[in-house]
Amino acid sequence: MEPLEPSVTGATLLIVEDEVLVAMTLKSELEDAGFHVLDLTDRPGEALAAAQACKPALALVNIELHGRDDGIPLAREFKAMDIPVLFISGQISQARSAQSVAVGSLPKPYHPAHMVMAVNYLLRHLEGDESLPRPQGLEVFAENAAEMEPDEA
Template identity: 65%
Template sequence: MTTPQVGKTLMIVEDEVLVATVLRSELEDAGYHILDLTDRVAAALEVAKASQPDLALVNIQLAADDDGIELAEQLKALGIPVLLISGQVSRARSARTVAIASLPKPYDAADMVLAVTYLLDRLQGRASLAKPRGLEVFDEDNFGLAPAA
């Protein structure tokens, strides 16, 4: 079993303040660096361009009717991999060309930490723990994810 990659930078884009705050706390406790929380596409793009996070966790439905899938497209163009987090499972699956994976809501904090660790390991071509419960990884070949060892 691998451990979280301490020092890796994550971006959380979530319109539910409580969910975002708890998620940030859990991931920071696991050793990840979390950028400023955002809930809008424009703000998230500013943060992403300035900081180049290792992974972005993006809810599909954002504040002011912003669309997380639209954001995922733009983040992909910047070379930033996206984990979609949403209760809208069918919409998440339809975004498989712009995101590397999805984790449906509700999820527990431990599953999210495992999902992030799993994806970061795979993005770096390292063998990882077993795929976490609920995590759906999309076309690994198109996103440079190394096959599991």
């Protein structure tokens, strides 16, 4: 994995995930890569409060929280706050149907290194830097998605 560019190292991220082990592993991997991760949460209300207190550069949101589709309405709230959302979910069809409220999705299960690359890619892309190839498994929901490089297998 290539090192992160200084433009995104230290960016603040919010993880909304109800699987504790997944959330803790993800937080550890992202912090090791140089990102700042807010406290983990699995509740939409807590996630909104955290986002209002410290606007993250990107929110990583699981669509199904405790067996309910709470992630999609939460993503709508984040979009209203100008916080980009990356869906992390096994519910790919739901992620695609809600693409108007997210910048992309990465399906579960994923390798933690792929998540780090996806976050780095999205943050750089949001800054207008399209120099990185799109990481494996990342689906980008953007008007210019057709112009972006295809996944490399």
